[in-house]
Amino acid sequence: xxxxxxxxxxxxxxxxxxxxxxxxxxxxxxxxxxxxxxxxxxxxxxxxxxxxxxxxxxxxxxxxxxxxxxxxxxxxxxxxxxxxxxxxxxxxxxxxxxxxxxxxxxxxxxxxxxxxxxxxxxxxxxxxxxxxxxxxxxxxxxxxxxxxxxxxxxxxxxxxxxxxxxxxxxxxxxxxxxxxxxxxxxxxxxxxxxxxxxxxxxxxxxxxxxxxxxxxxxxxxxxxxxxxxxxxxxxxxxxxxxxxxxxxxxxxxxxxxxxxxxxxxxxxxxxxxxxxxxxx
Numbered sequence: 001x002x003x004x005x006x007x008x009x010x011x012x013x014x015x016x017x018x019x020x021x022x023x024x025x026x027x028x029x030x031x032x033x034x035x036x037x038x039x040x041x042x043x044x045x046x047x048x049x050x051x052x053x054x055x056x057x058x059x060x061x062x063x064x065x066x067x068x069x070x071x072x073x074x075x076x077x078x079x080x081x082x083x084x085x086x087x088x089x090x091x092x093x094x095x096x097x098x099x100x101x102x103x104x105x106x107x108x109x110x111x112x113x114x115x116x117x118x119x120x121x122x123x124x125x126x127x128x129x130x131x132x133x134x135x136x137x138x139x140x141x142x143x144x145x146x147x148x149x150x151x152x153x154x155x156x157x158x159x160x161x162x163x164x165x166x167x168x169x170x171x172x173x174x175x176x177x178x179x180x181x182x183x184x185x186x187x188x189x190x191x192x193x194x195x196x197x198x199x200x201x202x203x204x205x206x207x208x209x210x211x212x213x214x215x216x217x218x219x220x221x222x223x224x225x226x227x228x229x230x231x232x233x234x235x236x237x238x239x240x241x242x243x244x245x246x247x248x249x250x251x252x253x254x255x256x257x258x259x260x261x262x263x264x265x266x267x268x269x270x271x272x273x274x275x276x277x278x279x280x
Contacts, residue, residue, distance in 0.1 A: 008091065009117055009125035009140045012066060016115050016127055017136065019061050023054060023113055024131040027098065037105055042171045046101045051075055054097035054113060062093055069093055072118075074223045092118040094226035094249075099128075100199030109133060114201040116226025121249070126227030128201045137205040139231035147209055154236045154258035155210035160268065163213035163261050166195045166203045170219035179274060183216070186272025187265075204228035207256055208235035214257035214265045216274075222249040229256075238262045242269065242276055252276055 027050055035048035055075045062071060063079075068089040071079040074096050093115065098104050100111035109132030117125035125140040137152075139145035145152050157163055165187050173180060187194050195212070197203055201224060203215045208231045226249060229239055238259040239247040244266055247254055253276050255266050 003089070005119060005124060006140065006142050008089070009119075010143060012069075012091070012117060013115070013125055013127050013138055013140060015065055016061075017138075019058070020113075020129050020131075020136065023057065023129065024134070026050070026053060026057060027104075027111075027113070027131045031104060031107065035105055044102065044171045046105055047075060048098070048101060048105055050104065051098045051101055055095065058095055058097060058113075058115075062095075066091075066093075071095060072222060073097070074221070090119060091124075094118055094123075094223050096201065096223040096227070099201040099224060100197070103198040108198070110197050110199055110202060112199050112201040112205075114223065114227035116223070116228075116230070118226065118249075123226050123229045123233075123249070126230040128205050128227050128231060130202065137208065137228070137231050139208070139234035141230065141234075143234065145208055145231045145235035147205075152209040152235050154208060154232075154260075155213050156260070157213050157258060158260040160191050160213075160261045160264035163191045163265075164193050164195065164211075165191045165214045165216070165265065166197060166206065166212045167215065168196060168198065168200055168203065168217040168220075170217075172219070176218065180218075182273040183269050186268050186274075187216075190264075190268045200224040201228045204232050204256055207237055207258065208232045210258070213261050214255070216253070216255045216265065216269060218253050220254055225249065225254060232256055240266070242266065242274060 030050040070092040072094045096114040104111040113129045115127040128137040206212045239256040241251045242253045
C-alpha cells in the first residue's frame, strides 16, 4: 500500500462533512415539493427526484475533489476512477443519496445520506448524515466512531431479553414471508422489543451508539450498509452473516449487534427458521 489508509480515509470524510449543509438544504426543501415519485423493482421500491438530485450533487463533489476514486452509487451504478488524469487511489465510494426513500416520500424524518469507503472490497470508512435530525455519524479504520464529533460506543447490554432489536423488510417479501414472520415471532418472544425505522444505515448507527442492541435484515444492497458498517465496528459492534462469519457486502443476510448479544440473537433467528435467501 503506497499511502496511509487511515489518513486518506479521514481526509475524504473531512471533505464530505463540508458538503452536508448543502445536502441538508436540498433534501429538506425538496421533501415539501412534488417529488415525482417513480417505482423501480417493485411498487415498494421508490425513487424520487430528490434521490437523483442528491446523488448528482454528491457525484459532482466527489469527482471534483477525488478523481482517482471509483464510485458505486445507488441510482447511477458504477463509476470508474478518472485514471487518465490522476493515479487511481484504490478507494471506492459507496453512496446512498437517500436511504429510507419510502419514509422520505411520506414526509417522515427518518432518512439518511450514506457515504461509505471501500478498500480491497472491505468497508474502511463511513459517514451517515440524518438531515432532518441534524445528526452526523462517522467512523474510520483505527479512528473510532463519533456522533456529531463526540465518541460513541455500543450498549453494554449482555442479555437479549433486555435488548431492543431493530429490523427491516425486503422489497420483494412475498416469497420469504414465512421466514420474515417466523423470525419476527422469535425475536418478539426473546427480546424486550423490536422496531423498524425504514433505514438500514440509521439502524446500524443507532446500534453503534447504543440505542438498539441488535439489527438483522435480508437482501440489503452494498450502499445500504457500507457507510454504517465501519461506524458500527469502530464503536465496538459486530456484523456477521447468519452463520456467524464476517459479513461481506455481497451477502444476503446481515446480523449486527453490540457483540454481547450477538450469539443469542443469531441463535434465536436460526431457531425461528431464519435462513439465507436466494438472490433476488
